[in-house]
Amino acid sequence: MTWLDPLSRAMHNQAGQHGPAMLMYHAVTPGAGTPSWPWAVSMQRFREQLDFLAAEGYATPTMGTLAARPAKAWGGRTAVITFDDGYVDNLAACEELQKRGMRATWFIVSGSIGREPAWPADGRPVGRLLNANELREMQAGGMEIGSHTVSHARLTELDDAAMMRELVESKTTLETLLGQPIGSFAYPYGAWDVRCAEAAQHAGYAAACTTRTGWVLRDGNPYQLRRLTVFNSDTLGSFARKLYFGSHDVRWRDIAAYAFRRLKRT
């Protein structure tokens, strides 16, 4: 196991008192080090993070499983692992999960399956997205496939009809392709508001997740689930601190400010 600094270790020993967390990944690039895209993590770091979750006794249900049971049913050391967009390098990540008996949820853009993403590039790795056969195999291996719209649209900018099309068509396409109901959804760009959350419910999803930081069930609303972003630069220490604080703002500077506020209150 990779070295974990003593302070992060001490904090994480207290982790698991505030309910489940949900982690957000995108690309997992081969090799070690820090990928240039903030939303990618290297395979070496990803493996370390999974080993840490396993060693610390985390349950890793899919988002669908988490949402299907009452909040009280989940112990604190629960971490739902999610992947947005479905980059093809996620196949290797999926294998790593399977080796450890872990599950995860993938949010797929139904209009770009097996192809290069049709939405604007922002420094992400080049290459195609997961194809239908790959998604079927992942599903057969216990992974959950969810929807991430048809076109990776920013739902808050669409009128009601266009928004419903993105929600319903992606669900139907994936259901036809995979032969299973699609119950989980992730808002592209984390762009959502109350109108989007209601539309996701009307479209028949059981749950939807944002990119807001915090404990996953904090808002008590299955269409506003929160996630912790795992960034390219995260060390095992910052990863452990995210799970302790339920926040992805865990630079030491933020933590010092937090500790100072608490001191002043006592």
Ligand SMILES: [Zn+2]
């Ligand atoms: Zn996305």
